[in-house]
Amino acid sequence: MLRPAALTLAVFGPGLLGGSLLHDARALNFKSLRVWARREESLGEVQSLGLADFTSTRAAEVAEGADLLVLCVPVGGMKSLAQQIAGATTAPGAVFTDVGSVKGLVMGEVAPVFTAAGAEFCGSHPMAGSDKGGLANARAGLYQNAACILTPAAIGGDAPALLHGFWRLLGSRTHVMDAATHDTAVARISHLPHVAAVITALAAMRPEPGYAAFAAGGLRDTTRVANGDPSMWCEILMENRESILPALRDLAACNAHIIESLETGDAAALNALLSEARALRASRYPDSPDAP
Amino acid sequence: MLRPAALTLAVFGPGLLGGSLLHDARALNFKSLRVWARREESLGEVQSLGLADFTSTRAAEVAEGADLLVLCVPVGGMKSLAQQIAGATTAPGAVFTDVGSVKGLVMGEVAPVFTAAGAEFCGSHPMAGSDKGGLANARAGLYQNAACILTPAAIGGDAPALLHGFWRLLGSRTHVMDAATHDTAVARISHLPHVAAVITALAAMRPEPGYAAFAAGGLRDTTRVANGDPSMWCEILMENRESILPALRDLAACNAHIIESLETGDAAALNALLSEARALRASRYPDSPDAP
Numbered sequence: 001m002l003r004p005a006a007l008t009l010a011v012f013g014p015g016l017l018g019g020s021l022l023h024d025a026r027a028l029n030f031k032s033l034r035v036w037a038r039r040e041e042s043l044g045e046v047q048s049l050g051l052a053d054f055t056s057t058r059a060a061e062v063a064e065g066a067d068l069l070v071l072c073v074p075v076g077g078m079k080s081l082a083q084q085i086a087g088a089t090t091a092p093g094a095v096f097t098d099v100g101s102v103k104g105l106v107m108g109e110v111a112p113v114f115t116a117a118g119a120e121f122c123g124s125h126p127m128a129g130s131d132k133g134g135l136a137n138a139r140a141g142l143y144q145n146a147a148c149i150l151t152p153a154a155i156g157g158d159a160p161a162l163l164h165g166f167w168r169l170l171g172s173r174t175h176v177m178d179a180a181t182h183d184t185a186v187a188r189i190s191h192l193p194h195v196a197a198v199i200t201a202l203a204a205m206r207p208e209p210g211y212a213a214f215a216a217g218g219l220r221d222t223t224r225v226a227n228g229d230p231s232m233w234c235e236i237l238m239e240n241r242e243s244i245l246p247a248l249r250d251l252a253a254c255n256a257h258i259i260e261s262l263e264t265g266d267a268a269a270l271n272a273l274l275s276e277a278r279a280l281r282a283s284r285y286p287d288s289p290d291a292p
Numbered sequence: 293m294l295r296p297a298a299l300t301l302a303v304f305g306p307g308l309l310g311g312s313l314l315h316d317a318r319a320l321n322f323k324s325l326r327v328w329a330r331r332e333e334s335l336g337e338v339q340s341l342g343l344a345d346f347t348s349t350r351a352a353e354v355a356e357g358a359d360l361l362v363l364c365v366p367v368g369g370m371k372s373l374a375q376q377i378a379g380a381t382t383a384p385g386a387v388f389t390d391v392g393s394v395k396g397l398v399m400g401e402v403a404p405v406f407t408a409a410g411a412e413f414c415g416s417h418p419m420a421g422s423d424k425g426g427l428a429n430a431r432a433g434l435y436q437n438a439a440c441i442l443t444p445a446a447i448g449g450d451a452p453a454l455l456h457g458f459w460r461l462l463g464s465r466t467h468v469m470d471a472a473t474h475d476t477a478v479a480r481i482s483h484l485p486h487v488a489a490v491i492t493a494l495a496a497m498r499p500e501p502g503y504a505a506f507a508a509g510g511l512r513d514t515t516r517v518a519n520g521d522p523s524m525w526c527e528i529l530m531e532n533r534e535s536i537l538p539a540l541r542d543l544a545a546c547n548a549h550i551i552e553s554l555e556t557g558d559a560a561a562l563n564a565l566l567s568e569a570r571a572l573r574a575s576r577y578p579d580s581p582d583a584p
Binding site: 127128129146147149175184185186188189190192193194195196197198199200201202203204205206207208209211212213214215216218219220221222223224225226227228230231233234235237238241244245247248249250251252253254255256258259262263265267270271273274275276277278280281282283284285 | 419420421438439441467476477478480481482484485486487488489490491492493494495496497498499500501503504505506507508510511512513514515516517518519520522523525526527529530533536537539540541542543544545546547548550551554555557559562563565566567568569570572573574575576577
């Protein structure tokens with residue numbers, strides 16, 4: 001059982017995810033909160049929210065004495081950050097992790113920096129977020145009831161045990177898998193729906209945006225995640241493109257199948273596709289919310 | 293100003309839409325409610341809910357003396373129903389309408405049956421509903437804040453004025469357009485999102501349904517409307533296929549564009565598509581609900 005009062009948490013990058021970790025850790029009475037950001041202004045905001053006991057723009061300083069160190073920066077910026085903190089004088093048995101949504105790159109390029117320095121790293125991907133990012137939208141409870149996938153760098157070591165405890169303390173359900181399986185899974189259940197929302201918004205609204213005045217809840221919900229930050233999503237999609245491309249080709253094939261059933265007037269084929277989709281969805285969401 | 297206490301309403305087909313009309317009309321103290329259904333069992337349910345003053349499985353009987361007659365059956369069944377009631381002894385100045393979601397067929401094949409009998413018909417399409425259909429899910433207030441599109445059979449006549457008043461009484465915003473414009477608009481804002489939800493559920497969950505255990509709100513919301521009744525949606529999509537096919541080809545082109553940007557690593561092109569989708573959506577939903 002994890003004792004929050006014995007843990008010093010270091011967060012690198014206080015945005016939506018990092019800031020929400022700090023809100024939770026404060027509420028759980030962690031021993032000490034240490035925060036790194038690239039810009040002094042961000043650290044000022046963290047301080048004014050009462051979310052840190054120590055802040056600095058020097059990453060190695062923030063790492064000092066920490067038990068759990070969480071990289072909450074975009075995946076593209078993780079390797080250079082890792083190089084600054086992997087050899088820092090952390091607490092004995094300290095564990096490094098991240099919250100990136102693509103794990104192939106993290107485990108292939110970031111994890112080895114820690115391993116080479118004799119530090120323990122295990123990837124984390126909490127399946128939580130919002131289409132509204134930034135520290136201003138961070139909040140306690142963001143990780144409640146979310147799935148959190150752990151991708152250990154190696155079999156054995158103390159990192160997974162500490163991280164299971166940490167994420168469960170925040171209300172998440174933890175699962176362990178390798179980075180490749182993780183990337184395949186999130187390509188299907190997170191990145192594919194994002195692209196679907198984007199292309200639906202484009203195809204529905206480009207020709208005549210005014211038609212949307214008549215739309216009910218279907219257009220709103222189907223496109224909701226297209227409201228996510230374009231540069232963040234551009235990075236995620238590019239980083240996981242190896243796994244996303246097969247999913248998008250499947251999406252194209254399913255669309256082509258529906259188009260063909262309409263062109264040929266094959267109601268039985270169309271009905272079979274609609275029924276299969278409904279059954280698949282119901283297997284995950286039996287008590288779907290029922291907005292119009 | 294419409295006086296509900298002076299109006300006799302006849303509803304043909306007490307499902308989700310027809311039943312909700314009856315709930316509203318009862319709450320608004322309409323003079324009398326008359327209900328037709330194909331099966332006696334359905335009429336028994338209507339009676340046990342206190343939603344009718346007169347019921348019958350003989351359509352012409354139900355039409356007798358009514359001021360406003362609403363066809364709430366699937367579009368495919370409307371013509372034969374129209375032939376049974378167009379010449380009935382309704383109240384003087386009675387108006388016939390429907391609630392079908394495809395208007396080309398209704399105005400092309402159903403409206404002329406009424407016109408030939410000297411009766412007034414004007415199509416209605418209230419943009420309300422639910423992925424859970426049937427009388428059991430009918431409720432007062434379903435039409436509150438929904439758009440309702442009216443498609444008059446001809447310029448002039450009293451039908452549009454009565455229907456504007458009726459739908460506004462139920463809380464809807466009315467708009468008038470011709471059937472072809474209506475079908476083009478709903479293909480983009482309602483039928484296209486439905487197909488997008490269906491193909492997203494298929495492509496996301498077919499290869500490994502178990503992955504969905506890790507999904508957050510994105511998959512749930514993007515696929516929500518795929519929970520709709522397959523046979524009802526099969527009929528709608530087939531009836532409006534002329535307008536839906538160009539929309540689905542646009543969807544395919546947008547998907548191909550995203551695939552190409554990922555294949556070539558063209559982050560600028562990908563970012564431009566994501567940004568355009570976000571801006572289009574924000575123009576309709578500036579205060580998007582913010583579920584994870």
